[in-house]
Amino acid sequence: MATHDATWRYRDRFGDRYGRTYFRRFGPGVVSSIGAGSYRGAPTVAVDERHHDALVTALENGCNVLDTAPDYRCGRAERVVGDALAAAAVDREAVALATKGGFVPFDGERPPDPSAYVREQFIETGLVDPADLARGSHAMTPDFLDAMLDRSLDALGVDSVDCYYVHNPETQLEARSREDVYDQLRDAFEYLEGQIDAGRIGRYGVASWEAFRVPEDHDQHLSLSRVLACAESAGKAAGGDPDEHGLEALQLPFNVHMADAFTAAHHADPESGEAVSALEFAHREGLSVAASSALMGGDLVGGIPEEIAAELAGDSPAQRAINFARSAPAVVTALVGMGRPSHVREDLAAGTFDPLGASAFDAVFE
Template sequence: MATREALWDYRDEFGDAFGRTYFRRFGPGVVSSVGIGTYLGEPTPAVDEASREAIGLALRSGVNHVDTAANYRCGRAERVVGEALRDAPVDRESVVVATKGGFLPFDGERPDDPSAYVRERFVDPGIVAPDDLANGAHAVTPEFLEWSLDRSLDRLGLESVDCYYVHNPETQLAARSREEVYDLLEAGFETLERRRAAGDLGAYGVATWDAFRVPEGDDAYLSLAEVLSRAERAGEAVGPDDDHGFAAIQLPFNVAMADAFTRRNQPAPPDADAEGPVSTLSFAHEAGLSVVTSASIGQGELAVEGAIPADVDATLAGETPAQRALNFARSAPGVTSSLVGTANPDHVRENVAAGTFDPLGASAFDAVFE
């Protein structure tokens, strides 16, 4: 698990090469505000090798945040992350490793009949019940999260992860009521609290796609305030004190998907100065939660000239569209780290170099939306 001393040592080794606020507080120490994701790519040995090299290059270049998930690339992504960590000339304790559980993972390749695979590998052995599933391949029951965390640790070859996300919990809204989803999350959080106490994870959170960006009345909406409240209850239930390990959220954020900043869809925290609803980024900041952005360059769509609106592009620092898009995401108030997935070493270097430019200040970022 990452430690305060090792994280700060990593920052001391690389920090002078980067711009203002490149390293930001996370967990026991600091983390790079550019992270490497592992979602994209086919489940093939060639992509394994390219991804392994890309992660290793990132770790050697000032990126100490690696994000993956049990289902990414049919389970191969986690294995590659673990291999890259073991091969890298940096201490494991200096790297924040995050993974996710929720989607039922395949084992190395896509089966010819996914439904039969789910039935034979998950339902028949009792890992999940048919009623646990949403959209045929998603579960967040305590039993499944426990199983999924164990399998992730096995694939990663690690004793612990630094952040474990419940993956896209809004998927469950296709099968049950919002209140039932909150109840499921609370039960799952109790399991994660016990695993945190056992030293298997440093913190946990939720990684979402729609839940915190859409209007309150949307079918995919979840209240971050209610999710956090359920984590607080889980912490109280598990003990030994009333602390809890819910520390981070992950959601899409980029110049074309800025809803987490622009849409006021969350109730204001009790101690906040705001009256009425606030944005998800504002709520997370007031609540002391780390925010990790996914799709930070729109899965490559913002990495081409002209993709960023000209008036916004002119305010951003960076030599390439990808760097400017990444620096937009890093500039949002409350954002801790912005993920970019790539298996291309040139793209890794380009993304890392984005961190040598200063992000926008808060007032300059606000002005973009005026």
């Protein structure tokens, strides 16, 4: 697991190569504000090799955040991330490693009949009750998360991860009521509190796509104040202070064209009841945000709106887009798909420029 001393040594290794705010506090130490995602790419050996080389390059050049999940690239992503972590000239304790649990993963390739695969590998083996599945592919019961955490640790070749996300809990809203989903989240958090005590995870979070960006009347909406209450309840059930729960992170999309996590006030401040955005909520509650899709799947490499680009530092559209995501309140790291070694150094060079300050970032939206 990442430690204070190892992450600070990693930071010091790069001297003044990066900007003053490139490394930011997370957990016990510091992490790079540009992280390596592993979602995209075909489930092939050729892509495995390319991603492996890109991740090693990233780790050895100032990126110490790795984000993955057991279902990414049909289960291949975690294995590649683990292999790259082992191969890079970087201490494991210097790297913040995150994975997720929620979606049923395949084993290296997409099966000819996914439904039959889920039935044979997960339902008939007792890993998941069919009543707990949403959309035939998603569950977040403690037993399922336990099986997925075991699977992830084995694939990654480690004995612990620094952050474990409940993956897209809004998927469950297709199968049950919102109140039932909050109950499920509370149970999941109670399980994860136990895994913190067991030393298998450092902290936990929620990774979402729509849940925290859409309005309250949307069928995919989840309230951050209710999610926080679930964590407080879990912390109390674990025998501790409700304020000492392990919920420390959120992951959600944020980029120039998907900025509603900052612009849309869909959440109630727990103290005042004031309507605030997801990022403002996280900022007030001390939650760290990993901004996914910082380059919008590569679409922003071709450019961003001129009036926004003019406010951002960077030598390329990709760098300016990354620096937009790094400038938002509560964002600790902007996740970028690092599938090609040739792109890694350009992406990381965005960190040689300073992001926008709070006032300048606000002004972009005026």
